[in-house]
Amino acid sequence: MLKFPDGFYWGCATSSHQVEGNNRNNQWWAWEQEGGNVRDGTTSGPACDHYNRFDDDFALAEELGHSAHRLSIEWSRIEPEEGRWDEKEVEHYRRVIESLHRHGLTPFVTLHHFTNPLWFEQQGGWTSPRAPDLIARYAGYMAKQLGEAVPFWLTINEPSVVPAACYLAGMHPPAKRDMGLAMQAARHILIAHGKMYQAVREAAPHDPQVGPVLNMIYVEPASDSEEDRQAAQLFDQYWNSYWLEGIRDGVVGPPAGGGEEAPGLKGTWDIIGLNNYSRSVIAAGPPPMGLRQVPPGPDAETSTMGWEVYPEGFYRVQARLKPYGKPVYITENGIGTDDDKQRQRYIVRHLRQVHRAISEGVDVRGYLHWSFQDNFEWAEGFRQKFGLIAMEEGTRNRLPRPSAYLFRDIARANAVSDELLGRWGE
Ligand code: NOJ
Numbered sequence: 509m510l511k512f513p514d515g516f517y518w519g520c521a522t523s524s525h526q527v528e529g530n531n532r533n534n535q536w537w538a539w540e541q542e543g544g545n546v547r548d549g550t551t552s553g554p555a556c557d558h559y560n561r562f563d564d565d566f567a568l569a570e571e572l573g574h575s576a577h578r579l580s581i582e583w584s585r586i587e588p589e590e591g592r593w594d595e596k597e598v599e600h601y602r603r604v605i606e607s608l609h610r611h612g613l614t615p616f617v618t619l620h621h622f623t624n625p626l627w628f629e630q631q632g633g634w635t636s637p638r639a640p641d642l643i644a645r646y647a648g649y650m651a652k653q654l655g656e657a658v659p660f661w662l663t664i665n666e667p668s669v670v671p672a673a674c675y676l677a678g679m680h681p682p683a684k685r686d687m688g689l690a691m692q693a694a695r696h697i698l699i700a701h702g703k704m705y706q707a708v709r710e711a712a713p714h715d716p717q718v719g720p721v722l723n724m725i726y727v728e729p730a731s732d733s734e735e736d737r738q739a740a741q742l743f744d745q746y747w748n749s750y751w752l753e754g755i756r757d758g759v760v761g762p763p764a765g766g767g768e769e770a771p772g773l774k775g776t777w778d779i780i781g782l783n784n785y786s787r788s789v790i791a792a793g794p795p796p797m798g799l800r801q802v803p804p805g806p807d808a809e810t811s812t813m814g815w816e817v818y819p820e821g822f823y824r825v826q827a828r829l830k831p832y833g834k835p836v837y838i839t840e841n842g843i844g845t846d847d848d849k850q851r852q853r854y855i856v857r858h859l860r861q862v863h864r865a866i867s868e869g870v871d872v873r874g875y876l877h878w879s880f881q882d883n884f885e886w887a888e889g890f891r892q893k894f895g896l897i898a899m900e901e902g903t904r905n906r907l908p909r910p911s912a913y914l915f916r917d918i919a920r921a922n923a924v925s926d927e928l929l930g931r932w933g934e
Pocket residue numbers: 523526665666783840878885886894
């Protein structure tokens with residue numbers, strides 16, 4: 509059996525726009541309304557109606573053995589126009605956090621999870637040089653408002669994804685394909701993280717733990733050729749090292765900078781949030797990046813997202829964090845699938861890798877599964893099912909899947925039993 513350390517956190521992760529419903533004042537909502545941008549033709553709309561049902565959702569999480577929960581605050585609700593704070597919405601999140609505590613769930617609160625207020629987007633969003641100061645002001649304001657109730661603050665979700673999806677791959681709004689803009693955004697996001705960290709630490713008197721949520725990818729070259737190895741190295745630099753070394757050393761390194769110091773950035777992490785789903789195999793490829801991702805082979809197990817299931821890679825990214833010497837929280841890991849048996853197997857096999865990393869000295873302190881319930885999977889829409897819990901069409905009733913009970917048993921035991929390892933382990 510795989511026993512986890514005492515006090516290990518178990519729970520799920522979500523984000524405001526994907527579950528709350530009716531976040532009409534951000535760039536995602538506007539983009540969804542244009543039509544044709546979301547693959548399955550859905551829009552976030554009322555989503556999971558979590559904005560109204562949060563207390564029932566947290567009661568269910570409690571019943572399912574969870575001890576923590578990650579959610580994000582919707583910036584566009586809090587600051588609907590530049591410099592104007594909506595106290596009603598602050599009050600809403602106060603109630604949300606109170607409800608978490610009432611249900612025995614430790615809050616992990618993300619300040620930015622992909623969505624920008626419209627006014628911010630209209631100024632150029634992350635490409636604007638004002639972006640770091642604007643978001644840091646909001647971060648400080650929120651930390652002050654919620655105070656002691658939030659022990660864990662997460663600054664920006666998946667900083668590597670934002671420039672790549674918004675400005676290179678054209679998959680997220682504003683759906684541009686422009687290397688210059690992407691690098692400008694990457695630079696401002698790294699600097700913004702540091703400023704948000706400082707703002708939260710200044711505003712919150714009770715010494716909360718603050719850190720980024722890094723989506724680390726285990727990168728492998730497609731072959732031993734020099735070209736493929738260089739391409740993989742470049743991909744890894746952008747995806748992993750740029751953020752890790754940038755925060756550790758306080759510099760903006762390649763590819764978005766030349767190693768220049770960013771004042772106030774150095775060491776701006778008390779904890780590291782780690783998201784990981786899959787691995788990337790990289791080969792040399794066409795401009796502008798000179799690389800391409802090689803799709804998984806015919807024998808590989810994949811999810812409905814087309815991502816390869818590769819637990820070894822999950823172990824590797826955790827192991828890579830060891831030298832940084834910070835507590836690590838798995839802030840996302842999960843699978844889009846229509847087959848809940850595949851999800852159960854995924855969970856057990858990935859938890860084995862968390863346990864392995866811990867036994868080799870990586871200070872992993874919690875596992876937050878993505879996600880609690882099926883939700884709005886961005887440019888893929890609702891068709892992708894990442895939830896431990898399904899949502900009944902029409903009523904939006906929550907219907908826990910067998911994986912929700914498997915996860916409950918693991919969380920309650922703080923261990924993966926031999927029986928589960930035997931059934932799902934390999
Ligand atoms: C990462 C993102 O943070 C989250 O919003 C998304 O739904 C999951 N990965 C699955 O793609």
